[in-house]
Amino acid sequence: MKHTSDKPAKFSLGLPLLGTGSLVLGLAAIWQLGQGGFSAALLSMLVALLVALGTAASALVGQRRALDQARRAREAAASAEVQLRALFDILPADSICSVFDAQDRLVRANAGFMAMFPKTAAHIVPGARYEDILRRAVALGEVVEARGREETWVQQRLAQHRAPATQMTQALADDRWVRINERRSGDGWMVGLHTDVTDAVRKERDLERARRLAQKQRGALELARLASQEARALLESAIEGMPVGIEIYDAQDKLVICNEHAVQLHPHMNLRTMVGLSFDHIMQHSLQHQWITAAIGREQEWLAERLARRGTHVAPMLQEVRDGRWMHIYEIRTPQGYVVAAGMEVTEMVHQRQALEAANERLAMLSVTDGLTGIANRRHFDETLAAEWLREARHQEPLALLIIDIDHFKGYNDHYGHLAGDECLRRVAQVLQSCLRRSGEVVARYGGEEFALLMPATSNDEARFMAQRCMEQLALADIPHAASATAPQLTLSIGVASAVPDPAFKPEALVDAADAALYRAKNSGRNRYEITDLFSVGRSAD
Numbered sequence: 001m002k003h004t005s006d007k008p009a010k011f012s013l014g015l016p017l018l019g020t021g022s023l024v025l026g027l028a029a030i031w032q033l034g035q036g037g038f039s040a041a042l043l044s045m046l047v048a049l050l051v052a053l054g055t056a057a058s059a060l061v062g063q064r065r066a067l068d069q070a071r072r073a074r075e076a077a078a079s080a081e082v083q084l085r086a087l088f089d090i091l092p093a094d095s096i097c098s099v100f101d102a103q104d105r106l107v108r109a110n111a112g113f114m115a116m117f118p119k120t121a122a123h124i125v126p127g128a129r130y131e132d133i134l135r136r137a138v139a140l141g142e143v144v145e146a147r148g149r150e151e152t153w154v155q156q157r158l159a160q161h162r163a164p165a166t167q168m169t170q171a172l173a174d175d176r177w178v179r180i181n182e183r184r185s186g187d188g189w190m191v192g193l194h195t196d197v198t199d200a201v202r203k204e205r206d207l208e209r210a211r212r213l214a215q216k217q218r219g220a221l222e223l224a225r226l227a228s229q230e231a232r233a234l235l236e237s238a239i240e241g242m243p244v245g246i247e248i249y250d251a252q253d254k255l256v257i258c259n260e261h262a263v264q265l266h267p268h269m270n271l272r273t274m275v276g277l278s279f280d281h282i283m284q285h286s287l288q289h290q291w292i293t294a295a296i297g298r299e300q301e302w303l304a305e306r307l308a309r310r311g312t313h314v315a316p317m318l319q320e321v322r323d324g325r326w327m328h329i330y331e332i333r334t335p336q337g338y339v340v341a342a343g344m345e346v347t348e349m350v351h352q353r354q355a356l357e358a359a360n361e362r363l364a365m366l367s368v369t370d371g372l373t374g375i376a377n378r379r380h381f382d383e384t385l386a387a388e389w390l391r392e393a394r395h396q397e398p399l400a401l402l403i404i405d406i407d408h409f410k411g412y413n414d415h416y417g418h419l420a421g422d423e424c425l426r427r428v429a430q431v432l433q434s435c436l437r438r439s440g441e442v443v444a445r446y447g448g449e450e451f452a453l454l455m456p457a458t459s460n461d462e463a464r465f466m467a468q469r470c471m472e473q474l475a476l477a478d479i480p481h482a483a484s485a486t487a488p489q490l491t492l493s494i495g496v497a498s499a500v501p502d503p504a505f506k507p508e509a510l511v512d513a514a515d516a517a518l519y520r521a522k523n524s525g526r527n528r529y530e531i532t533d534l535f536s537v538g539r540s541a542d
């Protein structure tokens with residue numbers, strides 16, 4: 001320090017040195033705060049330094065006269081400065097330290113201090129004014145936070161610098177951060193201790209970023225929750241307004257939502273309390289209550305089939321339930337794996353359809369039934385004859401036909417009356433019907449008092465046997481016929497024909513042959529059957 005080289009300066013050296021002692025103590029205190037064990041050693045050195053400085057000061061102030069004492073004091077001061085320098089030298093590499101005197105001129109700064117402001121470093125020399133150093137660093141852009149508001153920032157910083165104690169965190173141009181502790185002694189000296197807190201600041205910034213991100217995510221989650229609530233409310237109000245029962249199941253097939261209509265469709269349970277339960281569970285509950293008519297007695301089998309086709313009922317599934325109602329159930333699976341089911345009661349429609357089907361069946365039956373006798377009518381006979389003719393032609397089997405005529409029926413009508421004649425026709429029809437033995441045999445009212453009996457896969461002998469049976473059975477019925485010239489009971493004349501059909505000929509040929517045989521039976525005295533021996537349109541069955 002150049003002011004220690006002349007005599008007046010020797011006198012004035014004591015005060016600064018005393019001040020330096022105080023500042024060094026301050027430095028030791030700050031250092032202790034920051035460095036633990038090392039600072040304890042540092043403090044010891046500072047105390048030793050202070051003692052040396054105290055000795056020098058008291059010698060100069062108290063005994064100015066004694067030149068030797070002054071010399072010792074100067075030496076002590078020089079020694080103190082050497083020690084101060086040594087003190088700076090032993091500071092750890094990442095420690096940044098500076099000392100300014102009461103006029104804010106730099107007394108000493110270590111390399112770390114220079115490194116903080118590399119562009120300004122050349123001007124950071126002992127004796128340089130703090131304000132000059134500061135302004136130069138700001139002008140060279142080395143103080144990040146001052147950028148764009150340089151003068152304002154400089155004024156604020158100077159004010160802080162003049163304060164007895166300041167503590168702040170400052171960004172450096174190379175993206176490092178330092179924590180600045182400045183302490184000013186009673187006589188105006190100032191020690192600044194800078195600690196590199198870049199890691200801590202970065203961690204804090206990372207933490208802050210993470211906190212903000214978490215906050216943002218919480219916000220996004222909250223928004224999503226609200227949106228989901230809104231969507232659910234919309235869905236609820238939409239499905240409540242539907243005129244059908246709606247049930248929605250999630251990808252795990254658990255009930256998510258249902259509407260009031262759905263609740264009413266299943267009065268054997270409270271569907272709303274089953275939200276969260278699986279479809280399987282809900283169905284088991286219904287099956288225990290025997291709710292589904294079609295499942296009664298085969299519950300588990302029914303459920304397995306139902307589950308196998310779950311979500312595939314684009315066309316309605318018809319289901320009858322225990323209280324007699326009928327439901328239509330539509331069930332589809334969404335691309336997300338949800339199952340949406342819509343159910344509606346269709347009892348009235350089903351009843352109407354059942355009535356219509358019954359009417360149609362009745363109509364169909366009436367269309368092939370003789371209204372008086374209840375056996376097949378002529379139309380049915382004609383259709384059956386045509387079908388059997390072709391079938392037996394394919395199979396090359398004989399088809400037999402009996403044309404049966406009541407003898408002297410005009411006389412019966414005349415004698416007993418038309419209504420009795422009707423009743424007689426019914427009785428004859430029942431007798432002939434009772435004669436049928438094999439499936440495929442058909443007896444029909446051919447017209448008036450004539451009947452036709454068709455026998456697939458039947459030879460002439462078998463047909464003859466049938467004719468015989470018909471006559472015997474009628475005889476057993478013992479229907480009186482007082483007006484008959486043949487017998488006191490009702491009798492029959494029968495024409496028999498049988499042939500393996502030739503598709504080149506029409507089935508009427510078989511009827512004609514049987515008719516011809518009947519004609520012969522009538523002409524031969526009635527109460528008999530006759531057979532067409534040679535069937536000219538087909539091969540004889542014999």
Ligand SMILES: Nc1nc2c(ncn2[C@@H]2O[C@H](COP(=O)(O)OP(=O)(O)OP(=O)(O)O)[C@@H](O)[C@H]2O)c(=O)[nH]1
Pocket residue numbers: 372405406407408409410411413417418419420421422425447448449522526
């Ligand atoms: N009660 C009643 N009579 C019917 C019905 N259909 C036809 N008849 C009568 O059946 C009689 C048939 O008489 P005919 O064809 O002369 O033959 P038949 O008296 O039986 O004499 P043969 O056949 O030669 O033995 C007629 O009197 C018809 O009115 C009917 O549905 N009910």
